[in-house]
Amino acid sequence: MSFLGRKFDSRAWFVMTPNKAPRSSISTAAVLPLKSLKNSKQRLAPVLNPQQRAELTLAMLKDILHTLTLCRDIHKIFIVTNDPIVKRLVERIMGNNPQHQPIELLAEPRKLSAERVESGLINAITHAGKVLAKRNIQRMIFIPADVPLVRPEEIQKILNPVSDKTQAPNGVLNIVPASASGGSNCISCMPPDCMNFSFGEQSFTRHISIARHLNLSTITTHSAGLGLDVDTPEDLAQLAKRLFEQESDLAANPHSKSSNKAPNKVHSHTYQFLSSHSILNALPPANRAVESIRLRN
Template sequence: MAIQNGRAMNAPRDWLLVPVKAFSQAKTRLAPVLTPVMRALLATAMLEDVLAAATDVCELCDIAIVTNSPDVAWFVAGRCTTVIDDRGAIGTNAAVTIALAELAVREARTVVILPSDIPLIRGRDIAELIAAAKRCGVALAPATYDNGTNGFALKSPTLISPHFGPNSFTRHLAAACAAGINSAKVTNSRLGLDLDDPLRLREFRSMQSDTQSERLLLRFDTRICGEAFENGALASGCARDLHDHEPEIARMLVRDLDAEC
């Protein structure tokens, strides 16, 4: 069942769709440099950055979050988003497929699917994906390093199925080709950088971006550079001021992480 938090639709619209797992389960590949609570808080900050970019183009598209996490639904409430329940789907592709079917019922036009871990994204990047999909049918923004897909736009929500996972960029291209649909490659360094591992996190920190994610990492004081980074060590003050950043979220995450132990 979908819960509508945004404004009512009187005509078909373009949509941005972001699949989001529970914050307490996020970014496990960053375990060498961030604690579980820090990773969960970083997941919320990155989602904030993606939603901020989407808000910049709200005249172009509506925003949907697909999740089965009550905490994610609570976090995005009041942010002009629609929350779609993934009904316990296993994996990103299953969750996105459920959401695309829901958006088809809502007579969505172009749908842009983005991960929640690309904090450098800007509104113009979303607009570029929408325009490319309208022009070609499918638009794909590759991840910079691992042949993944960090932007997947469809002229209509049921055009082709999602193929997220290893080598997803190649598999999305193949799916479009098999369906006889033209595809556009949108190469964009902001879309290309996802914070999936310590190396990408260090690259992101070197950019000193004006993002919620950067401000949070600065407060963690993780020193992701030099010998401390290479050894996977955490700086002694890494959890400083944890509750200063969204204290309600911090308490929520501590509760969830304690429950999993």
């Protein structure tokens, strides 16, 4: 399998790790929307070419999928995409790991308008919510495909408050605000089709307003791992800084509790991608941590 002339080994691309902790009785699905690889992360064009942007997207997706398999309350994972490469990769992942949470592909919906065919995050998540509700899945969590720092315990923290509909008969909405744009970097809700979503800049306040209009119980959760989504060269430099800091911490404390919570982000595909000398030289020098990676490589 190849993309822009380079082969991807899907057999080595992803290994699931089972989580044997007791699961919640609330049926829960994670939803990850993913654009076409050829059009992914275009705001990173000043520092990454199309091949590199596709590789970064796949590396981050792998890390997030691995994290989700470690979340005891995630029963199923849906990837909303029309990209044929991602589709083939997911099919092979499930063929190699049939005993773990199933990963299902949903076609990205396309909305016909008078001027053009529109597709995007709003349509993808709203459509997924309706599909999950029809399948009697009680709770949905939307995870962006560009937050590779997220940890299993952070996802669990977001799910926990969205668990008791008796206290909120009209539904529950828990939002993680984006650290920079005022957007919504993660949403957990019950039921999955409780509202029509409204992503984009300043979407956090819009979602709160819509939820209150619908008499939904609203919760705000802050998360370091979910707060940083990778859209710009500055975001990429910040991601490199934080991954390097994690590596330094683990190197200094190899037997610490955090080092046993797989996946160790310093061993992730995202870190391996960023450790490339040519990639790091293209990043804006956000701080000394990024410069240290450059010097070491």
